[in-house]
Amino acid sequence: MTLALYNSLTRRKERFEPLDPNRVRMYVCGPTVYDRAHIGNGRAFVVFDVLYRLLRDLYGKDHVCYVRNITDVEDKINAAARANNEPISALTARTIAAFRDDMAALGALPPDIEPRATEHIAQMIAMIERLIAAGHAYEAERHVLFAVASDPHYGQLSRRSRDEMIAGARVEVAPYKRDPADFVLWKPSAPEEPGWDSPWGRGRPGWHIECSAMSEAHLGESFDIHGGGLDLIFPHHENEIAQSTCAHDGRPFVRYWVHNVFLSVDSTKMSKSLGNFLTVRELLDEAPGEAIRLALLSAHYRDPLDWSEERLRQARRSLDRFYRALTLSRDPVFERFGEAEDALRPVKEALCDDLNTPLALSRLHELVGAINRTSSDAVRSALQRALEEGGRLMGLLQQDPLAWLQGSARDEARRIEAQIALRMAARRERRFAEADKIRAALAAEGVVLEDRPDGSTNWWRRE
Numbered sequence: 449m450t451l452a453l454y455n456s457l458t459r460r461k462e463r464f465e466p467l468d469p470n471r472v473r474m475y476v477c478g479p480t481v482y483d484r485a486h487i488g489n490g491r492a493f494v495v496f497d498v499l500y501r502l503l504r505d506l507y508g509k510d511h512v513c514y515v516r517n518i519t520d521v522e523d524k525i526n527a528a529a530r531a532n533n534e535p536i537s538a539l540t541a542r543t544i545a546a547f548r549d550d551m552a553a554l555g556a557l558p559p560d561i562e563p564r565a566t567e568h569i570a571q572m573i574a575m576i577e578r579l580i581a582a583g584h585a586y587e588a589e590r591h592v593l594f595a596v597a598s599d600p601h602y603g604q605l606s607r608r609s610r611d612e613m614i615a616g617a618r619v620e621v622a623p624y625k626r627d628p629a630d631f632v633l634w635k636p637s638a639p640e641e642p643g644w645d646s647p648w649g650r651g652r653p654g655w656h657i658e659c660s661a662m663s664e665a666h667l668g669e670s671f672d673i674h675g676g677g678l679d680l681i682f683p684h685h686e687n688e689i690a691q692s693t694c695a696h697d698g699r700p701f702v703r704y705w706v707h708n709v710f711l712s713v714d715s716t717k718m719s720k721s722l723g724n725f726l727t728v729r730e731l732l733d734e735a736p737g738e739a740i741r742l743a744l745l746s747a748h749y750r751d752p753l754d755w756s757e758e759r760l761r762q763a764r765r766s767l768d769r770f771y772r773a774l775t776l777s778r779d780p781v782f783e784r785f786g787e788a789e790d791a792l793r794p795v796k797e798a799l800c801d802d803l804n805t806p807l808a809l810s811r812l813h814e815l816v817g818a819i820n821r822t823s824s825d826a827v828r829s830a831l832q833r834a835l836e837e838g839g840r841l842m843g844l845l846q847q848d849p850l851a852w853l854q855g856s857a858r859d860e861a862r863r864i865e866a867q868i869a870l871r872m873a874a875r876r877e878r879r880f881a882e883a884d885k886i887r888a889a890l891a892a893e894g895v896v897l898e899d900r901p902d903g904s905t906n907w908w909r910r911e
């Protein structure tokens with residue numbers, strides 16, 4: 449089966465052909481560790497986790513190398529540590545641990561390599577020196593800047609005009625820049641800021657050079673896939689391309705650029721700067737990680753995903769349905785050769801078509817329909833295996849089905865009882881309209897309350 453991916457560089461869906469099928473290489477820009485991940489970040493990392501799982505399935509798990517870095521030197525980190533009045537190392541260590549917990553809860557596999565920027569300063573300095581030697585960068589007032597005019601291909605990924613690029617970079621045009629579009633590779637550090645000795649004095653790297661140096665260190669000059677959210681196309685990825693190709697005498701850098709579209713709330717991008725975010729941690733208090741994951745995969749990664757309670761509820765209901773189908777009697781002994789593979793194929797085809805996760809999920813639902821309909825043990829067992837395998841490709845359906853269903857029933861009972869308590873309080877306080885509204889809402893979902901003559905509710909049941 450062949451994989452097709454939409455390549456942001458060519459703006460076309462292309463057949464994926466790795467440089468070396470024995471070592472398929474993918475780099476994804478990881479988190480800047482100053483704060484907990486929100487579910488928008490969760491979307492990005494869950495999407496690339498599905499791609500990682502699919503590549504492992506297609507090429508063999510020992511033939512895929514996934515690198516996702518940790519940006520642990522960046523001005524936002526310095527500011528957050530100052531605001532919290534704590535050492536930078538304490539902030540980054542805590543945030544990294546929290547990030548790993550959150551990713552595990554969302555079912556994202558750890559990458560093969562998780563390089564930290566602060567452990568690659570020497571490689572960054574070496575790359576900057578090469579860029580200076582080749583005439584692509586210059587030193588000015590203890591800064592080193594990339595000379596955009598020295599790279600005739602600059603702008604190939606974002607395809608922005610020069611004016612748009614300057615406006616988009618949104619950085620103050622410093623007087624020492626030869627050209628307002630030039631960007632920082634190295635900058636001086638004040639004594640209280642983190643810094644490393646370099647040929648240009650004590651300083652720290654710019655953000656973009658971090659990823660160029662770390663991808664080179666772990667994946668080489670040229671590799672297959674580079675991923676991240678859409679906001680990274682410009683300037684981050686554009687600058688990575690400029691740095692890496694110019695440091696490598698023009699040799700190609702990345703073959704396929706893959707970008708996820710944003711998760712939004714009320715159609716506005718979820719972001720830390722806007723403050724409209726919900727952290728993965730907060731949401732995990734309300735819902736199992738697997739339900740959040742499924743909700744994140746319920747839209748295609750190149751479509752916007754507007755977050756809502758309803759989407760999450762829908763995801764839980766889907767998981768209930770999938771797991772229920774997996775509890776039906778099963779006897780793999782009767783399974784006929786190749787039957788499960790045949791049933792799995794449509795699911796895998798959807799994923800191979802530019803990671804069409806909503807289509808893959810609807811095909812899992814079709815499998816459930818077939819499982820529920822068949823009277824043959826042999827067929828049912830094969831379909832159940834296909835359902836399980838299809839789930840596994842997306843990082844879903846790997847729990848004990850009964851454990852899921854029990855947990856789900858408990859959560860459901862808790863939610864209903866909380867509504868009943870709210871209704872009782874409303875009645876006690878004679879807010880009858882509100883009490884009736886809660887009762888009606890429960891009735892609408894098939895929950896019937898039985899009131900006692902003394903006015904209390906002592907039981908509920910499903911219709």
Ligand code: AMP
Pocket residue numbers: 477478479480487488489490491492493675676677678679680708709710711712717718719
């Ligand atoms: P950051 O830690 O802010 O650098 O973000 C980590 C990753 O999450 C990057 O790939 C971002 O592009 C991505 N990202 C940030 N906000 C969103 C969002 N609202 N929806 C989807 N991806 C996002």
Ligand code: ZN
Pocket residue numbers: 476477478659684
């Ligand atoms: Zn990056």
